[in-house]
Amino acid sequence: MNQFYYLNSKKADAIFKSPSKAWDEFNANKLKPFQLDSPNETTNIENIACYSENHLYIIIKTKQEEITHRDRSYQNGDGFHLVLAAPKENNLPSDEFYVIGISPLATDGFRKFVWYKNIDLATSHLKDTVIKTSKTKTGIYIMAKIPWKEIQPIKGLLLEKYGYNISYVQATIDGKNTYILKEDSKIQSEQSLRKYLPYQFEKPKAADKIEYNLDINSKHCKVGGQLKLSLAINSNVNKEATLQVTCKNKLLSKKKILINKELFKTTFPVVLEDLPLGENDIDIQITGKDLDVKENRAVFIYDHSKFEKVKEDVNNLWVTKESTDQFIKESIISTKFQWQNMMEELKKLKPYEEFQKIESYYKSTINDLQKVKEKKHLF
Incomplete structure (x- = not known):
């Protein structure tokens, strides 16, 4: 190859x-x-x-x-x-x-x-x-x-x-x-x-210094979910280290690892319990003899049920569209298209892509829904 x-x-x-x-x-x-x-x-x-x-x-x-x-x-x-x-x-x-x-x-x-x-x-x-x-x-x-x-x-x-x-x-x-x-x-x-x-x-030879790559598998997560952290260390010596994951001083995960000479790889879950909705800063630290690695990752935590609530609101408006004036009717149709497009974008969202685009779409959709509920058209 x-x-x-x-x-x-x-x-x-x-x-x-x-x-x-x-x-x-x-x-x-x-x-x-x-x-x-x-x-x-x-x-x-x-x-x-x-x-x-x-x-x-x-x-x-x-x-x-x-x-x-x-x-x-x-x-x-x-x-x-x-x-x-x-x-x-x-x-x-x-x-x-x-x-x-x-x-x-x-x-x-x-x-x-x-x-x-x-x-x-x-x-x-x-x-x-x-x-x-x-x-x-x-x-x-x-x-x-x-x-x-x-x-x-x-x-x-x-x-x-x-x-x-x-x-x-x-x-x-x-x-x-x-x-x-x-x-x-x-x-x-x-x-x-x-x-x-x-x-x-190509598999690395033993490094002339300690090298590492680490990452989490997604920039967004449903509330109560978990992430996977991947770590690769290319070391010139065998050594022990401690890997710790925190968020605002709350311990999410801690693990002792034995780093082998040459390339060492590991993955493990990080459970995101009791973290607030929205963007959270996840701190990752690896410490050991002659080793002190600190990195940060932003993770957006969201409640998927809020999208279902939008669907419910859209459907409730949909059944009333024939009894409203033309502008409100067209506005109801527009909000349904907005919801469909939002869900399509959510479905297509890759783990490594930012969630903010979806969140902006969501806020725009619920704002328009509220206007239509108040009999205000969108045009």
């Missing part, structure tokens, strides 16, 4: 300083010619993908003599776009993904940004992603160093594999030549699934 190659801190520093060094360490994948405006100007395009504790490294090598800048170079040359996709059963096309655009010579928002997220157009800036371009005797190297925090919920130490694709666009005299890892005619399309190749996260 293809791999995201592991980088300890020393290798990560070396490859960031000189991206060409990745070709001394790892096997590269060659991108295939895909759509060519200038068949006589084709060049050799290779790619290596690596990861470290905190970053994903995407490196392109091109045999061009020089690269140029055009408007939206990620699409028109010279630049690239890549896909990070949650893998599906039998590696079928995914509806959960990032498409990231990189225009190495740009100075505007198209230099580094999320182009699509989960089939929808996103165009959100990758503030902390770093782009580096270098030229050697062997070619031109373009590297994107992307922090995990900008592509949540992806974190290399926690995952076994992920879907990956990449397309490089070469600027040519007659237009552009496009190269791709996995052929996908929809890679640039809105409202389309994405194809990918499964990439395995």
